[in-house]
Amino acid sequence: MIRRPPRSxxxxxxxxxxxxxxxxxxxxxxxxxxxxxxxTTLRPRTLQYKAELVKRFSxxxxxxxxxxVLKPVVDCEFPLGRIADAHRHMExxxxxxxxxxxxxxxxxxx
Numbered sequence: 735m736i737r738r739p740p741r742s743x744x745x746x747x748x749x750x751x752x753x754x755x756x757x758x759x760x761x762x763x764x765x766x767x768x769x770x771x772x773x774t775t776l777r778p779r780t781l782q783y784k785a786e787l788v789k790r791f792s793x794x795x796x797x798x799x800x801x802x803v804l805k806p807v808v809d810c811e812f813p814l815g816r817i818a819d820a821h822r823h824m825e826x827x828x829x830x831x832x833x834x835x836x837x838x839x840x841x842x843x844x
Contacts (some may be wrong), residue, residue: 784799806829808831810834811833811834811836812833813835814837820833
């Protein structure tokens, strides 16, 4: 007997992930190209696994950022004193990259 996929997977632009609905053009374009989206959580993993993952990331990926091969996507910067504005910017889902809080010592600020 062939099982039919859940109703949520029959619609190409909406997919359910553990009761969280994901919509949008980006997901639609990904699925139209027969792409896949995979996710995982580290919570159930052992400390040994997590430590090895951090070690490998530090050895293989961090140097790519240091060399400029990889660059983070920064949406905007806020001084630490405007942290509430930064949070509102994030809550409004207006960012398309990381929101950076700039922390300066008193000597640098002068």
